[in-house]
Amino acid sequence: MVSTIGILGAGRVGTAIGRAALGAGYAVNIAGSGAGADIELLVDIVVPGARAMSARDAVADADLVIVAVPLHKFRTISPGMLAGKIVIDTMNYWEPIDGRLDEFERDARTSSEIIRDYFPEARVVKTLNHIGYHELETDGLPAGHEERRAIAVAGDDDAAVAVAMQLIERFGYDAIYSGPLQTGTAFQPGTAIFGGRHSADELRAQLALASGQRPLSGAQLA
Amino acid sequence: MQLGAYSFGDTQLNPDGTHRSTAEAVRNLFDAIVHADRVGLDYFGVGEHHTVSMPASSPGAMIAAAAAATDRIILGSAASIISTDDPVRVFQQFAVADAISGGGRVEITAGRGSSVETFPLFGFDLRDYDRLYAEKLDLLMTINGSTAEDVTWSGSVRPTLDNLAVVPRPVGGRLPIWIATGGNASSSARAGQLGLPISYGIIGGEPHRFAPLVELYRRSAAQAGHTGDNIKVSVATFGLIAPTKEEALERFYPGWRNLNIEMGRLRGWAAPDKRQFDIQAEAPGAYFVGDPDEVAERIVQLHGHLGHVRHFLQADHGGLPQEYLLESIALLATEVKPRVERLLAAK
Numbered sequence A: 001m002v003s004t005i006g007i008l009g010a011g012r013v014g015t016a017i018g019r020a021a022l023g024a025g026y027a028v029n030i031a032g033s034g035a036g037a038d039i040e041l042l043v044d045i046v047v048p049g050a051r052a053m054s055a056r057d058a059v060a061d062a063d064l065v066i067v068a069v070p071l072h073k074f075r076t077i078s079p080g081m082l083a084g085k086i087v088i089d090t091m092n093y094w095e096p097i098d099g100r101l102d103e104f105e106r107d108a109r110t111s112s113e114i115i116r117d118y119f120p121e122a123r124v125v126k127t128l129n130h131i132g133y134h135e136l137e138t139d140g141l142p143a144g145h146e147e148r149r150a151i152a153v154a155g156d157d158d159a160a161v162a163v164a165m166q167l168i169e170r171f172g173y174d175a176i177y178s179g180p181l182q183t184g185t186a187f188q189p190g191t192a193i194f195g196g197r198h199s200a201d202e203l204r205a206q207l208a209l210a211s212g213q214r215p216l217s218g219a220q221l222a
Numbered sequence B: 001m002q003l004g005a006y007s008f009g010d011t012q013l014n015p016d017g018t019h020r021s022t023a024e025a026v027r028n029l030f031d032a033i034v035h036a037d038r039v040g041l042d043y044f045g046v047g048e049h050h051t052v053s054m055p056a057s058s059p060g061a062m063i064a065a066a067a068a069a070t071d072r073i074i075l076g077s078a079a080s081i082i083s084t085d086d087p088v089r090v091f092q093q094f095a096v097a098d099a100i101s102g103g104g105r106v107e108i109t110a111g112r113g114s115s116v117e118t119f120p121l122f123g124f125d126l127r128d129y130d131r132l133y134a135e136k137l138d139l140l141m142t143i144n145g146s147t148a149e150d151v152t153w154s155g156s157v158r159p160t161l162d163n164l165a166v167v168p169r170p171v172g173g174r175l176p177i178w179i180a181t182g183g184n185a186s187s188s189a190r191a192g193q194l195g196l197p198i199s200y201g202i203i204g205g206e207p208h209r210f211a212p213l214v215e216l217y218r219r220s221a222a223q224a225g226h227t228g229d230n231i232k233v234s235v236a237t238f239g240l241i242a243p244t245k246e247e248a249l250e251r252f253y254p255g256w257r258n259l260n261i262e263m264g265r266l267r268g269w270a271a272p273d274k275r276q277f278d279i280q281a282e283a284p285g286a287y288f289v290g291d292p293d294e295v296a297e298r299i300v301q302l303h304g305h306l307g308h309v310r311h312f313l314q315a316d317h318g319g320l321p322q323e324y325l326l327e328s329i330a331l332l333a334t335e336v337k338p339r340v341e342r343l344l345a346a347k
């Protein structure tokens, strides 16, 4: 059972997820790039109830870690810190916002696979990246509600995926599993899912459509 | 409360959907500012944008021209992307406009810009994003705060100024400098620490949810010892006023859709969703689209949450016909403004 969530990044996305998590009953640790004291006032007012900490402290007792730093800064997070942790990667490679990042342009892996390989001992799940941060707090609805929105989840570690899906459900969304981490391409910037609004059925249909378009991997060919 | 408009320029569309000329868009923007002054609007903000659909690339030049052609309206950038500009130049352009205006009507709003096209355009590296903004804002404030023409400053993103004259000085000694932010909490804290007025650009969600950011801004200012007139908030949102709500929606929606299709293509968003639009166009959404009664009520309602001193609206995007922009501006000044004043006085 997840009771404490550690959030790396106290920007737009990190603070919005922090409020959503507090609203859903979790304890929240949150960190920016510096000391906890630097963001204490900010956290008190903008994410009341969360604890402002350094990144290291924020993740130390967290059952689940959310990474919400600008993508080009992911290497400023020390990978050892996240060993063994379930880590949700909310980040996008979004050229109009991030600029052109050669390291992502030139790599055949998806951004979350690059993140996974950078945190080799973490159990990385990609989700929460395709919904606008301000919608996350306002659009959550109880399970079964006819207007409930759906959010896609990709990951290689089944138990970690299950934990992430439970979080999404508690935020008020239907969690839809898309497959291994590489299937995250289906809901990255530039896709029909990114920034759109979908019911569970619509999202499943979009994911199925995308999986038909994806080149087959070696294993599938054999 | 001051009411205003802002624009990034809006290139008109041909019947086949292609763009008309960007020069025409600039001329339309100029005409809209002059019109806003005639009908008594308080403020006009000129954004800095570098696309064919929104070509208001040079707020300083536009504001200087507008300063000569208007009498009362306050003119400002909304915002100047100072990270990729030279603060010496930005200051000079606005100080020139201030002199032409007779003084006291010209402001700078400094921002980072929500997109990054100015980085390749002016030859900057996105990896320097934070440092460019912080240092250039510091330089701009140093020049503005100087009591003499000669300015001394050094940093890493621009050559040192060693007792060099930066002229003209503003008529009133200083120009108002605002900080533009889209809702990043640390920007609110920083603006408060610097003691500068803050301008929130709210493009979606529920604007009243910015209340904690405003509180963070005010408390950060108080903690740093900044009090007084400079600690104030303005709000920029989408909005269009027409005689009826129905007309307002009809006029605003096509441009919104065009903009979102274009942005979606550029930024990889899904196709625009009418449901999203409908939610935003009703209270408590972020689009102030309606008749004068509704827009006035919603501005005053938001004022209850944010206590802002100025609210300004962007109506023209995606090829909004110019006549609708002009009518919206006239209604804002002559119909919305008195209602807002009445409602605020009754509080």
Ligand SMILES: NC(=O)c1ccc[n+]([C@@H]2O[C@H](COP(=O)([O-])OP(=O)(O)OC[C@H]3O[C@@H](n4cnc5c(N)ncnc54)[C@H](OP(=O)(O)O)[C@@H]3O)[C@@H](O)[C@H]2O)c1
Binding pocket: A008, A009, A010, A011, A012, A013, A014, A031, A032, A033, A034, A055, A068, A069, A070, A071, A073, A076, A077, A090, A091, A092, A093, A094, A128, A129, A130, A131, A132, A133, A134, B184, B186
């Ligand atoms: N826009 C959306 O709706 C949306 C939705 C989903 C996902 N995303 C993705 O979410 C990510 C974050 O975006 P954002 O808009 O929230 O960015 P943001 O507002 O710029 O905030 C980034 C935060 O990360 C912190 N940070 C930087 N390095 C850190 C480190 N090593 N450890 C801990 N914190 C660190 C920054 O702290 P300092 O201020 O101390 O540097 C800041 O608080 C992006 O990759 C974006 O693509 C965006």
